[in-house]
Amino acid sequence: MNGGEDYKAPRVPLYEGGTQYRHWRFSPEQLADTRASLNAVAVTGIRDAFEADLPGSSSQVSFLHAEEERLLVKLYVGKVTQLCGHFRFPDEVEATAMTYLKRFYLKNTVMDWHPKNVMLTALFLATKTTNHPISLDSYTARIPKTAPSDVLDLEFLVAQSLGFDFAVWHAHRALWGLWLDIQSLPDIPMDDLRRAYDTALTHVRASRLTDAEFVYTPSQIALACLFIASPALASAWLRSKSGQGGDDPALAILEPIRAMITTEGSPPNVEAVREVDRRLKLCKNPEKVPGSNAYNKRLAEKLRKADEKRLRKAEMIRKAMEDGDPFGSALAGQADLDDEDDDDE
Amino acid sequence: MDAVEKANADRQKRWLKDQKIGEGTYAVVYRGREASTGRKVAIKKIKVGQFKDGLDMSAIREVKYLRELKHQNVIELLDVFSSKTNLNLVLEFLDTELELVIKDRSLVFLPADIKAWIAMTFRGLEFCHRNWILHRDLKPNNLLISANGVLKLADFGLARDFADPGYKMTCQVITRWYRPPELLFGCRYYSTAVDIWSVGTIFAELMLRTPYLPGDTDMDQLKTIFRALGTPTEEEWPGHTKLPDYVPVGQFPKTPMRDLFTAASADCLNLLSKCLIYDPRKRISAKDALNHPYFTALPYPTHPSKLPKPAKKESTIPPEEMDGNVEFDGPGPGVKANPPNKLKRKLSSDELGSRPFARRLDFSQHM
Numbered sequence: 136m137n138g139g140e141d142y143k144a145p146r147v148p149l150y151e152g153g154t155q156y157r158h159w160r161f162s163p164e165q166l167a168d169t170r171a172s173l174n175a176v177a178v179t180g181i182r183d184a185f186e187a188d189l190p191g192s193s194s195q196v197s198f199l200h201a202e203e204e205r206l207l208v209k210l211y212v213g214k215v216t217q218l219c220g221h222f223r224f225p226d227e228v229e230a231t232a233m234t235y236l237k238r239f240y241l242k243n244t245v246m247d248w249h250p251k252n253v254m255l256t257a258l259f260l261a262t263k264t265t266n267h268p269i270s271l272d273s274y275t276a277r278i279p280k281t282a283p284s285d286v287l288d289l290e291f292l293v294a295q296s297l298g299f300d301f302a303v304w305h306a307h308r309a310l311w312g313l314w315l316d317i318q319s320l321p322d323i324p325m326d327d328l329r330r331a332y333d334t335a336l337t338h339v340r341a342s343r344l345t346d347a348e349f350v351y352t353p354s355q356i357a358l359a360c361l362f363i364a365s366p367a368l369a370s371a372w373l374r375s376k377s378g379q380g381g382d383d384p385a386l387a388i389l390e391p392i393r394a395m396i397t398t399e400g401s402p403p404n405v406e407a408v409r410e411v412d413r414r415l416k417l418c419k420n421p422e423k424v425p426g427s428n429a430y431n432k433r434l435a436e437k438l439r440k441a442d443e444k445r446l447r448k449a450e451m452i453r454k455a456m457e458d459g460d461p462f463g464s465a466l467a468g469q470a471d472l473d474d475e476d477d478d479d480e
Numbered sequence: 481m482d483a484v485e486k487a488n489a490d491r492q493k494r495w496l497k498d499q500k501i502g503e504g505t506y507a508v509v510y511r512g513r514e515a516s517t518g519r520k521v522a523i524k525k526i527k528v529g530q531f532k533d534g535l536d537m538s539a540i541r542e543v544k545y546l547r548e549l550k551h552q553n554v555i556e557l558l559d560v561f562s563s564k565t566n567l568n569l570v571l572e573f574l575d576t577e578l579e580l581v582i583k584d585r586s587l588v589f590l591p592a593d594i595k596a597w598i599a600m601t602f603r604g605l606e607f608c609h610r611n612w613i614l615h616r617d618l619k620p621n622n623l624l625i626s627a628n629g630v631l632k633l634a635d636f637g638l639a640r641d642f643a644d645p646g647y648k649m650t651c652q653v654i655t656r657w658y659r660p661p662e663l664l665f666g667c668r669y670y671s672t673a674v675d676i677w678s679v680g681t682i683f684a685e686l687m688l689r690t691p692y693l694p695g696d697t698d699m700d701q702l703k704t705i706f707r708a709l710g711t712p713t714e715e716e717w718p719g720h721t722k723l724p725d726y727v728p729v730g731q732f733p734k735t736p737m738r739d740l741f742t743a744a745s746a747d748c749l750n751l752l753s754k755c756l757i758y759d760p761r762k763r764i765s766a767k768d769a770l771n772h773p774y775f776t777a778l779p780y781p782t783h784p785s786k787l788p789k790p791a792k793k794e795s796t797i798p799p800e801e802m803d804g805n806v807e808f809d810g811p812g813p814g815v816k817a818n819p820p821n822k823l824k825r826k827l828s829s830d831e832l833g834s835r836p837f838a839r840r841l842d843f844s845q846h847m
């Protein structure tokens with residue numbers, strides 16, 4: 136680089152330095168483990184909550200399994216598409232909302248938070264993070280039985296669950312890149328390419344119902360989708376990149392992606408999901424049901440803790456005053472970050 | 481406690497907050513430390529509860545982009561966590577900003593110093609542009625400077641990506657004095673060149689030690705630009721008279737830049753003029769700018785640690801300026817619409833044509 140200075144700018148491509156690559160890539164085994172342990176922890180916790188509420192009450196409950204949770208989430212991931220059609224949101228919003236919803240349930244259980252609600256918040260958040268904001272009022276006005284607070288109450292939780300990683304790299308963008316690339320190759324029949332692109336795009340859309348984005352990069356998914364649509368064009372592109380012949384190692388990775396999209400890339404059986412949802416009504420976390428004993432207990436505990444903290448702080452200030460050092464280092468050193476009143480001057 | 485809540489609480493515990501050091505349009509900034517190492521940080525606390533549309537767009541943009549961008553010349557976002565109804569961004573602590581350096585009359589700038597600041601600005605910007613991100617608010621007070629003199633792009637509250645070509649964007653971005661003519665003419669399809677113009681005006685400001693193109697209103701801004709650089713002809717900027725908000729603002733002759741920038745080298749003026757080319761398509765890119773002979777010619781850029789800097793931020797400037805606020809109704813650059821303590825912001829949208837302003841309201845528009 137120019138400028139004669141003695142440091143070097145990093146040259147990692149943004150995707151690899153970015154949050155999707157660093158925080159949201161897993162092996163299929165890791166995904167399965169994550170979901171299984173999330174489910175196990177949730178079941179234990181909810182069982183305890185039931186027992187605390189009424190001893191013996193949890194023995195009759197049939198909790199959801201990880202696979203059933205996944206099915207329910209998948210149903211709502213698919214519903215994002217309908218909702219986006221209703222609002223005429225662009226692909227970017229739709230794909231981002233679906234990613235958010237899927238990521239959310241790598242950190243949370245449907246027994247705590249029903250995907251029906253989380254979906255609405257994930258979509259609203261996605262309109263903002265992709266720079267297509269609409270006002271909350273006009274958003275909820277067009278969704279039956281939904282108040283602005285239903286969406287807003289979960290916004291922090293969703294943002295936190297995403298680890299504030301708002302940027303998402305999508306396969307449809309990568310596919311667009313391929314489309315541009317291939318046009319510039321010699322002897323490409325444009326009609327074939329156009330047709331292949333459209334078909335590939337439907338596969339990309341189907342891939343959003345699967346775990347593909349957690350396992351593979353957007354460009355791998357895009358290439359796999361193009362490969363399903365037209366092996367000839369996908370191979371031509373690969374050859375132009377690697378200068379090699381047909382059995383490029385890159386082709387090997389496309390097969391599992393293709394398999395994943397073709398077996399998992401359609402909406403779940405509605406009857407099966409309805410059954411899951413019916414059971415969910417009986418096993419959802421009572422601590423998250425306003426008005427229940429467990430909910431009230433938890434709330435009281437929270438308030439008690441906040442009170443304690445306030446007292447502790449008042450005591451600290453009183454002590455500091457006594458020591459004649461009201462703004463001294465002792466106090467500054469302990470100031471904590473969740474005061475709500477410290478900047479309301 | 482839920483796992484997610486707990487993870488947030490754990491993150492929160494990593495940071496200690498000390499005193500308040502500044503206030504922006506939508507956030508309060510505190511000095512803070514990393515609990516385990518004592519490392520100095522800045523904690524930007526954004527109140528969310530007050531926004532009826534939830535998390536505010538500026539906060540979302542800032543978090544979205546800064547979480548992805550890691551570069552020597554871009555401010556580092558170390559962590560994000562929420563506390564009650566606030567969103568907290570933990571940023572690397574930066575001692576000062578270029579605006580304060582420019583304003584400190586006790587400092588003398590050598591040509592090599594200016595070269596160093598501009599090189600660092602272009603490096604940070606090239607990284608953003610390479611990654612399809614427009615900053616859209618470059619100005620001296622958003623170029624922060626670390627204790628060891630390294631300049632960093634900050635304040636990504638107006639940034640956006642432009643991977644989607646031909647997507648309509650708002651032209652109400654960039655503080656007026658640093659805003660390029662195509663935006664003043666209402667152009668809605670623009671690109672990296674808007675940021676380059678801003679760098680050009682900052683470059684000039686570093687040499688002049690006063691804003692180069694300080695227009696009072698949007699209309700006056702165009703006049704100020706044309707007075708300085710001559711009214712563009714159809715030949716040098718084809719099609720500009722067809723832009724949505726085009727208005728003729730008078731004919732001004734071209735005067736040689738040399739008349740104003742008497743001490744500048746030929747290379748320096750050449751690069752400056754390439755940043756201020758009217759036709760955005762012909763304006764230099766950040767990448768080409770970095771390869772411009774100006775940066776390889778003597779004198780070499782000053783090492784960051786040797787660059788001039790104000791003795792002490794707090795003591796050198798009056799408090800109003802420290803906050804980066806301008807007179808409420810004075811002839812400022814149209815930075816702030818609300819009085820400094822009002823933390824109210826509008827939902828800003830690029831795509832909703834009905835919302836005329838993004839983040840900064842502009843008084844001239846109300847007249």
Ligand SMILES: Nc1ncnc2c1ncn2[C@@H]1O[C@H](COP(=O)(O)OP(=O)(O)OP(=O)(O)O)[C@@H](O)[C@H]1O
Nearest residue numbers: 502503504505506507509522571572573574803804
């Ligand atoms: N990383 C940082 N290190 C040290 N001080 C900072 C840092 N970031 C911000 N500040 C201080 O806090 C002030 C407010 O910053 P902020 O970016 O929120 O608003 P601003 O740039 O002044 O105004 P606006 O929101 O209109 O852009 C700054 O002027 C600066 O003095």
Ligand SMILES: [Mg+2]
Nearest residue numbers: 621622635804
């Ligand atoms: Mg600023």
